[in-house]
């Protein structure tokens with residue numbers, strides 16, 4: 411996508427986003443409630459027309475994808491789009507009929523291990539059962555691009571783990587691109603290799619997860635700092651008794667040596683993705 415803009419009621423929810431994905435990428439899409447994650451995913455899928463810029467999949471604008479290209483996309487929406495009046499089995503049969511690459515063995519395996527009650531009418535299924543069924547539909551037609559909008563919100567911890575294991579297997583094949591939004595940041599940290607961090611309509615960070623984890627750190631000084639070293643990009647300062655902690659971004663490991671010249675006891679703490687997300691959204 412290039413310079414992508416989406417505006418609702420004169421508010422630019424997406425304000426000029428540029429990013430690219432390729433096979434093997436597993437992108438964790440992070441952002442607070444209302445940051446624009448679903449809007450971005452829907453626009454990538456061609457469900458909404460950009461107000462500026464463009465999104466292309468396989469060199470085709472998303473809004474002009476052919477039926478054949480759409481066959482290569484798997485999507486788990488935040489709110490499922492299952493047909494209430496059908497049973498699970500009927501829904502699977504109907505969906506698979508229109509998919510050229512349907513993998514029945516994958517479907518049987520997931521339905522069995524997730525104990526999806528296929529004979530139950532979808533309107534009577536629990537939220538978690540519906541979410542599992544949506545995931546089966548998205549995963550088992552072997553899409554080249556898999557887009558998951560909060561796919562685990564209603565899953566119990568066991569099902570969540572099984573789902574993540576499936577996703578890790580799919581990601582390991584390096585044949586697909588996955589974009590995954592979730593508020594369970596620790597899950598994303600286990601499977602993602604790329605991060606898009608949406609904030610105020612822009613990508614506050616986009617790039618490899620490892621780069622993000624190296625660039626946002628906490629520096630512990632066992633003394634009260636009178637001033638913040640000018641070479642640091644400060645995110646937050648905390649004072650606890652006589653020690654000072656600085657959370658910084660744009661950290662370069664090479665900076666440590668020069669800081670140690672003035673502060674020999676300085677310590678660097680690397681953070682989890684969840685902590686980084688919280689720090690950058692404070």
Ligand SMILES: Nc1ncnc2c1ncn2[C@@H]1O[C@H](COP(=O)(O)OP(=O)(O)OP(=O)(O)O)[C@@H](O)[C@H]1O
Nearest residue numbers: 418419423441442443444445446447448449450488
């Ligand atoms: N069709 C629409 N019309 C008007 N405003 C919209 C529309 N779709 C989204 N918005 C607004 O755009 C903003 C982003 O919404 P979006 O659903 O993309 O956020 P999100 O990051 O997915 O949030 P959450 O984490 O709560 O699911 C919100 O302020 C929302 O009210």
